[in-house]
Amino acid sequence: EAQVTQNPRYLITVTGKKLTVTCSQNMNHEYMSWYRQDPGLGLRQIYYSMNVEVTDKGDVPEGYKVSRKEKRNFPLILESPSPNQTSLYFCASSSISLAGALRGDTQYFGPGTRLTVL
Amino acid sequence: GENVEQHPSTLSVQEGDSAVIKCTYSDSASNYFPWYKQELGKGPQLIIDIRSNVGEKKDQRIAVTLNKTAKHFSLHITETQPEDSAVYFCAASVAGNQFYFGTGTSLTVIP
Numbered sequence A: 001e002a003q004v005t006q007n008p009r010y011l012i013t014v015t016g017k018k019l020t021v022t023c024s025q026n027m028n029h030e031y032m033s034w035y036r037q038d039p040g041l042g043l044r045q046i047y048y049s050m051n052v053e054v055t056d057k058g059d060v061p062e063g064y065k066v067s068r069k070e071k072r073n074f075p076l077i078l079e080s081p082s083p084n085q086t087s088l089y090f091c092a093s094s095s096i097s098l099a100g101a102l103r104g105d106t107q108y109f110g111p112g113t114r115l116t117v118l
Numbered sequence B: 001g002e003n004v005e006q007h008p009s010t011l012s013v014q015e016g017d018s019a020v021i022k023c024t025y026s027d028s029a030s031n032y033f034p035w036y037k038q039e040l041g042k043g044p045q046l047i048i049d050i051r052s053n054v055g056e057k058k059d060q061r062i063a064v065t066l067n068k069t070a071k072h073f074s075l076h077i078t079e080t081q082p083e084d085s086a087v088y089f090c091a092a093s094v095a096g097n098q099f100y101f102g103t104g105t106s107l108t109v110i111p
Helices: none
Strands: A004-007 A010-013 A019-025 A031-038 A042-051 A054-057 A076-078 A087-094 A113-117 B004-007 B010-014 B019-025 B032-038 B045-051 B056-059 B062-067 B072-077 B086-093 B099-101 B105-110
Touching: A004 A087, A010 A019, A019 A031, A019 A087, A019 A113, A042 B086, A042 B099, B004 B086, B010 B019, B019 B086, B019 B105, B032 B062, B045 B056, B045 B062, B072 B086
Parallel strands: A010 A113, B010 B105
Antiparallel strands: A004 A019, A019 A076, A031 A042, A031 A087, A042 A054, A087 A113, B004 B019, B019 B072, B032 B045, B032 B086, B056 B062, B062 B072, B086 B099, B086 B105
């Protein structure tokens, strides 16, 4: 089954304790991305990756790190979590089927990770 | 950066009526506009998208229109059904790189 998986699904941690949220996709997608969802703010993009070893900042990258060493995995790292990073996090992936200005393809989202930082 | 505004934030319609959700964007370079549906406890799911070289796209009961001059795009759902109840998000992107989402519309279809 084609899917994006995230682990853990729920996490409660304390301020300053490093954590990693994993994301994996089995669709051989080039593009992967992380979003956070907060009430009243919609989804905001944290980082995205167009392919292996290529990552770029999204709209809200502060306090987060990512890596793309393999095509299928795109972990989100919080080196020193703070309470304002309490949120619902989504990983997404898509193929890059078109070139140039018309590029843009269906993003498949994972089930989400609810993170609470105390 | 891009700014996407979405209205209304909540929408209630009677079953069988139409629902319209509107979004505006600020960056004229944006050229890909997807719409997502999010059900409770799940991740968003694409329902329809449109690219800037097209003014309208339809898929059964769902249609999207794009006005590049005015920088706005709209989602139209006809013959609404209770299972259409969900939160809907619009988004804008330049060539599928960075994505900017609206703040969402909670649609309730009343049986």
